[in-house]
Amino acid sequence: MYFLHGPEPWFIDSIERHIEAHALPEAQKAFNQVILYGKDVDANTVTDNARRYPMMSEHQVVILREAQMMRELKDLETYLKNPQPSTILVICHKHKKFSGKKLLDLASKSGVVFESKKLYENQVFDWVRDHIRSLGFDITTHATNLLIEYLGTDVSVIVLELEKLALHLEKGVTINEEHIEEYIGISREYNVFELNKALGMRDVAKVSRILQNFAANPKRNPDVVVIGSLANYFARLYQLHFLRSEPDAVQAKKLGLRSTYPLREYKQALRNYPLSKTMEVISTLKQYDLMSKGVEYSSTGKDESALLKELVWKILN
Numbered sequence: 001m002y003f004l005h006g007p008e009p010w011f012i013d014s015i016e017r018h019i020e021a022h023a024l025p026e027a028q029k030a031f032n033q034v035i036l037y038g039k040d041v042d043a044n045t046v047t048d049n050a051r052r053y054p055m056m057s058e059h060q061v062v063i064l065r066e067a068q069m070m071r072e073l074k075d076l077e078t079y080l081k082n083p084q085p086s087t088i089l090v091i092c093h094k095h096k097k098f099s100g101k102k103l104l105d106l107a108s109k110s111g112v113v114f115e116s117k118k119l120y121e122n123q124v125f126d127w128v129r130d131h132i133r134s135l136g137f138d139i140t141t142h143a144t145n146l147l148i149e150y151l152g153t154d155v156s157v158i159v160l161e162l163e164k165l166a167l168h169l170e171k172g173v174t175i176n177e178e179h180i181e182e183y184i185g186i187s188r189e190y191n192v193f194e195l196n197k198a199l200g201m202r203d204v205a206k207v208s209r210i211l212q213n214f215a216a217n218p219k220r221n222p223d224v225v226v227i228g229s230l231a232n233y234f235a236r237l238y239q240l241h242f243l244r245s246e247p248d249a250v251q252a253k254k255l256g257l258r259s260t261y262p263l264r265e266y267k268q269a270l271r272n273y274p275l276s277k278t279m280e281v282i283s284t285l286k287q288y289d290l291m292s293k294g295v296e297y298s299s300t301g302k303d304e305s306a307l308l309k310e311l312v313w314k315i316l317n
Helices: 009-022 026-032 043-051 073-081 101-110 121-134 141-151 155-166 177-184 192-200 204-216 223-241 248-255 263-272 275-292 304-316
Strands: 002-006 033-037 060-065 087-094 112-115
Touching: 002 009, 002 101, 009 060, 009 087, 009 112, 009 155, 026 033, 026 060, 033 043, 043 060, 043 073, 043 087, 073 087, 073 101, 101 112, 121 141, 121 155, 141 155, 141 177, 141 192, 141 223, 155 177, 192 204, 192 223, 192 263, 192 304, 204 304, 223 248, 223 263, 223 275, 223 304, 248 263, 275 304
Parallel strands: 002 087, 002 112, 033 060, 060 087
Antiparallel strands: none
16 A cells, blocks of 8 residues: 655656556556546545456556545545555555545555655755766756756756756766756856846846846746845845854855855855845845736836846846
């Protein structure tokens, strides 16, 4: 018995695929492997299939996909009180945690209950690197950060892009920014990291070039993503104002940095953004974040590039 549930579907799908591929020899699957879908079946159908005896095999496999769409899922409690020993039952309840404690308790007594949680932001970096290494590659720190900044923490989205990337590279290659730009489309020169850095240094010419590139590629650089990255950057600057007397190692840990190396950039930016200005920028970012999401009125209308230019102008002035 495997009860797989939770908001992160990729881990559930991975476990289910592994069971489907390896629980039975290929020759036994035709008669002893059944795949059901929650929207099409009820608890009686699942139970009837689970109570069948395997044909010329020690086990049969019954997989219930999209279990969150089955109204009578709790009715499986009757079966789980006395499950068929020769049946491997896999229940995949995706996109949300299952709340039926009694059913989960019964499932755990006769098998495995796995809650598939979303990764926390501070877990994504290590997970991406580990997953890439499992595919036979390595990746630079900057390329990893670039992926996460643009793709977010949705494991399914990250894996999809990494698998597409892997198709173009030989095993053992170290993935860098050039690979990310060529095969995924995230520019190594015109990206949110470089915009943050240019704003921190008040490099107006570089900021202008990046904004022109963003305007030419709005789908790659949506306002919501850019403003979110800027908010993280200036939030760290705000924290750093109150950590000036701390050792570098403490500052890096408090800011959520993986090393003390990026501190040099933040400390340079501190000279350009005193505390009062940093607070003003954070307030401005909050306002423009609401505008980009249509919550507040924007004088630029629906022109995303104009909204971002206006925001950046206010940050620099």
